[in-house]
Amino acid sequence: MLRIIIVFILMLCVNPVQSGEKILNIYSGVKIFNNPAYDSLALLEFPIALKKNEFQFFKQEETDTKLTGRVFIQVNLIDSTAKVVDSASTYFALEAVSKEDASMKNVRIFDRLSLRAYQGKYTARIYVIDVVSKNKGEFFISPFNVPEISKTKLSMSDYYLAYDVKYVGEKADTNFKLVKNGFRILPNPTSIYSTKDSAFAIYGELYNLDFNPDKKSKFKVTYNALNQDSSFFMFLGEREIEKPASSAVVRELFDIKGWPANIYNLQIIAEDKSSKQKDTVYQPFAVIEPIPDKVDKSLANKNDPYFSLTFKERKNLLSYIISPEQLSILNNLTATGQENYLKQFWKEHDLNHTTPENEQRLEYVKRYILSNRLYSNNYTKDNGWSSDRGRIYIKYGDYDEIDEVIAPRIGNSYEVWYYRSLGEGKFFVFEDWTGNYDYRLVHSNVDGEVYNDAWQDILDQGTRLDIE
Structure with a gap:
């Protein structure tokens, strides 16, 4: 069972404890939101997942009953000339109730960094530092294209593949960096699920709907699962939704219980029922056999x-x-x-x-x-x-x-x-x-x-x- 650690900002200094340097595992990617409301700048979001048991914890005071860790994350955006054109960073604290809690396997730390970028081709590099142990990790994001933002053509953003997408509104106990339009997204940056998983969730956005506040109308979203070779695997359903405005959130939960291990493509087709415009996106993901404790x-x-x-x-x-x-x-x-x-x-x-x-x-x-x-x-x-x-x-x-x-x-x-x-x-x-x-x-x-x-x-x- 995957436990979730919601990170929070806590700007404190710490006397580092030295240890043998180890490489931190980083799971990340990039999601592009080409919302015309941003004018010519697209929003780039970098979901990040880390393993809690790879970080070192300490007691701030001898009398403390809880342990604390420190994490620094930075993302550099690199253009086609290999120049760093923008960056974002964060520094936050982790908490564990005991040494056993700190060393538990399969516990993920989630965070997200955001940047804005003009149309063009980019790469990105993510750096993570355990501030306590000084262990580090890097993650290179392969070249990706930021498309031109259209203000007239029906278009969809990239889609988050997630462990869970839940509407939370503006709850005070929720990490705001994991919330988008009121939905808390627990991302799965690897897009890999186990054959023992029963479901996965998605979050995306739809832009340039033909919207008239005086006249109700709908848009339709159709979902298909394709095999790695693009052949058809399964129809996952379709949904007609009333337009809330000229843009809308698209979220869904899919049952994958019993799916065979394979690499798939999630095909998402959006259609504006009044303008008849369509857009299609593909999100690859994999279902694998669970990793046993010991296989020689x-x-x-x-x-x-x-x-x-x-x-x-x-x-x-x-x-x-x-x-x-x-x-x-x-x-x-x-x-x-x-x-x-x-x-x-x-x-x-x-x-x-x-x-x-x-x-x-x-x-x-x-x-x-x-x-x-x-x-x-x-x-x-x-x-x-x-x-x-x-x-x-x-x-x-x-x-x-x-x-x-x-x-x-x-x-x-x-x-x-x-x-x-x-x-x-x-x-x-x-x-x-x-x-x-x-x-x-x-x-x-x-x-x-x-x-x-x-x-x-x-x-x-x-x-x-x-x-x-």
Whole structure:
């Protein structure tokens, strides 16, 4: 059972007690609220969760019956030129009734910092310091886009995935930093739930509703759960709500009891019933098997092909799974730091902690090995992973269908890979540029990949597609 510690501000000095430095675990993210009431500045909120038992507590006075801890948190907002453009910080006290209370596992400390930002691309870095022990932790938030704020188009904010969202109004005993529009939000920054959890809550906001105070009207919100590959998993319901104003709060509670361990996307579709405008957002989340007290993962090492890969190959594999920014961070670490990064990454991406194997890693390793076997063009058969076909195979797995055009009357050979189960259908076109098994990606309908709408006509004419 997850207990909740509501933090409060208490600006006091403390004589620090030195201890061996440990790294604090930080769970965080960013939520963007593009409310037109903010004009051209979007509100960025950074929910933060910490583990209480990682902090050191002390008695302020010998006669005190309670223990006290101290926490400092700061977030730096960084623009696309790597310049810190804004920051926010907080300093607060923790309280424990005993040493046993202070050391209890699965007790979270929640807090939230806020900033405002113009349209653009940003990253953020969060720093946490245990003021008593001097232990520290850092959390890097991958690049995110702050969109232009619309004052006419129906739009939704990001959504909090939370343990609980409850209306509390202006209750004096509630931490105001966890309250938004009268709702106390206990955030789950990881967006990870257990198969033993029965439900999760969401909070978001809807803007630019067609509102007339003299005429009642409604908006509708529809919820669907999608699988990781964007295929449909479950209809979660829909609700019609009377418009309170030109903006509205959207909150809901979803029953996930019995859901299998998987990575999901929560699809939220909002529709203004009078203007007929719609907006859709997606919020990814995961359901995992609960972590047992003892599972000997070393049992899988003997037969796990991951451990047959060299360290360089393990990094090669990860390069297509993590973001370019995360890869840059990995490459700038020491050898020991890189080893720890790889271990932590796969630990966090183990969806079933009840088995010795990491099934998701096994799948990626299988793809890596097969990509070398199938798409290498050297004698040692070890460079297929770095080819375009190898990259796509590692990221998306085996295709559902393939069209192969080998040695056409004019032009080069090419292949079209179809992934029917990805969203509304994705495909990739590879052309043998040199006629020497040098297949390169020349077109795809996947965002971020090379795109050429005239690819079919160009290849049929025997002209090589220009991708450089």
